[in-house]
Amino acid sequence: MDSGYTGLKTALVAVGICIGMMETSPAAQVAEPLATIARQALKDGKDGSINAGFATALGLTKNQAVPIKRLTAERTGVTNSFSISLADQKTIVFTTRSNQIGTFYLTDLSGKLKRAIVNDSSIKVGGLTNIPVAIAEPKFQEEKEWWIKKYSR
Numbered sequence: 001m002d003s004g005y006t007g008l009k010t011a012l013v014a015v016g017i018c019i020g021m022m023e024t025s026p027a028a029q030v031a032e033p034l035a036t037i038a039r040q041a042l043k044d045g046k047d048g049s050i051n052a053g054f055a056t057a058l059g060l061t062k063n064q065a066v067p068i069k070r071l072t073a074e075r076t077g078v079t080n081s082f083s084i085s086l087a088d089q090k091t092i093v094f095t096t097r098s099n100q101i102g103t104f105y106l107t108d109l110s111g112k113l114k115r116a117i118v119n120d121s122s123i124k125v126g127g128l129t130n131i132p133v134a135i136a137e138p139k140f141q142e143e144k145e146w147w148i149k150k151y152s153r
Contacts, residue, residue: 032109034092034144037071037151041084045069050083050093057117057128058106060091068093073150082147094143103131105140113140 049065050058060066068083078098085091094105100122106115116136120127 033111
């Protein structure tokens with residue numbers, strides 16, 4: 001009976017190794033290019049939240065904050081953040097902030113831009129503006145590539 005248990009344990013370990021390899025295989029990296037950074041954010045990111053107003057504008061919730069894990073980095077006078085939703089660990093928001101202008105890009109592990117908004121915090125009420133995806137795409141791609149390069153080392 002003990003040898004059957006040992007064999008089963010060995011098989012489960014082998015399956016676990018195969019699954020682990022699949023998660024980081026080149027095909028998985030192409031299908032989900034942000035998965036490595038997402039894992040890093042879940043592991044090392046700081047606890048935070050996307051406030052209810054931004055979460056609603058991004059289409060994540062209706063007037064509820066979204067708990068997140070966030071990685072933050074400074075780059076040429078701009079604060080850059082990579083946030084992953086703890087409610088849905090496939091939802092990612094890139095944020096760039098320079099002075100009073102913040103831009104939020106909603107994506108997922110696939111890295112496809114779903115929505116973009118800009119916030120001018122100097123406007124007390126109504127500072128949020130939707131950016132058409134086609135217009136936001138070049139800056140989003142630049143931000144996405146920067147994060148991928150930063151965490152592919």
